[in-house]
Amino acid sequence: MAVFQVVNRTTGDHFTCQEGQSVLKAMEQRDLKCVPVGCRGGGCGFCKIQVLEGHFECGKMSKRHAPPEAVEKGEVLACRIYPLTDLIIECVPLPEAAPAKQTTKNR
C-alpha cells in the first residue's frame, strides 16, 4: 500500500497518510492538531485546507463549504481528500467565530 507524506506549511507539521486514508484521519491518528477537526463527514467545513502541491481524490463535500470553483483551486476539506501523491497543505483561516453575544432580549 502506498504511503504519502503530508506537510502542513502553516504549522510545519508533517505526517504520513496511507493510500485511501483521508488527510484528516492520518493527522488524527498521529495525535497532531494542525488542522481543526469537526464532523469528519465533509459537512461542517471546519477542516478546510488549501492544497498547494500534489494530487488527491475527493469524497463528497458540502457545496456550501467546498464549492466546485474552490475545489478546482485546491481549497478542500481535509476529511474528504485522499492523497495520490505527497501533499503540501496550508490552513485556511476559519471565518471569525460568531461572538457569543445575544442580540435578542429575554422576556
Place this chain on the structure above:
Amino acid sequence: MKKGVMRPGHVQIRVLDMDEAVKHYTDLLGMIETDRDDQGRVYLKAWTEVDKFSVVLVEADEPGCDFMGFKVVDEAALNQLEKDLVDYGVGVEQIPAEELKDCGRRVRFTVPSGHAFELYADKKYTGKWGVSSVNPEAWPRGLQGMKAVRFDHCLFYGPELAAVYDIFVNVLGFHLAEQVLDPEGTRVAQFLTVSMKEHDVAFIHHEEKGKFHHASFYLDTWEAVLRAADLISMTDTSIDIGPTRHGLTHGQTIYFFDPSGNRNEVFCGGDYFYPDHKPVTWKTEELGKAIFYHDRALNERFMTVLT
C-alpha cells in the same frame, strides 16, 4: 399540549450520499426503513414509534435539516393553530397531503432563528415495529445496532431566541423547561417541551440563522448508551463527545456524526417536566458544567460544528 401540539413527529435531514446515510441510520442507529419516494427520499422509523416514519433522508449538496414536524391531536387543532400562527403574524405555507408519503396536510412556517417547522394531524398508523398491539412482547428481535427507541428532539442554533420563544410558548403552547441565562439575564439557550420530557425542541443562540446542531434518539438505559459508544468505535464512526452526562436535563448521552456530518445524539434518562414546574436555570458562568456535567468544560467542537 395545551394548544394541541402533541409531540415531535418527524425531521427531514439532508445528506450528501444516500447509501451511506441509510446504512448509518439503519445498521448503526437501528432505525427501520419503511419507504422511499419518487424524489429519492428514504423514510425511517424507530421501533416503538406508532406512525410510519419519523426521519426522512434527502440527498442534497449540503447537509443540515430541512424541517422538523410536530404532530397535533386532530384536524380541528391544526386549523386553530394555523389560524393562531397567521394571527400572530407568522407566514404559513400549505404542504399538501401525500407530499410526504402517507402523511396528511402539513402547515409549514419559519421562525426568526431561520428554522422551518411543520404541524400535521395525520400520518399512517403502522403500530410499533415487530411487536403486536395485543399481548406485546417486551421488544422485537432483529433490531440492528443501537436499537434506537424513538426520535426524541432536535437542537437548533440561530438568533432571535426571544422571538422564537414567543411563537413556541404563546402560540403553540410549549413550556420552557430549562434555560441558560447570561450575566445580563439574557436567555442564550431554551429547552422547550409539550410533554413530560425536558425538551421536545431546543435552541441555542448563534449569530448565523438556520443551523442544525443535532437530532436526538432515545435509548432505554445507560448500558445502552455505553453499547452505542462501543458500536461507534466498532464502525469507526466519527465521534463528537461522550459517553457523559449533561447538566441541562441531566440526560446521559453520547454524540456522533452521520456520514454527511450531521450530528446525532443517543441518550437516556434525564429529568421530567409537568406544566406547574418552573424553568430550571443554568448560568453561562457554569456553561461547561451545564453542557458536560463531568468534564465541566466546553468542547469547542460541540459549540461550533454545525450543519
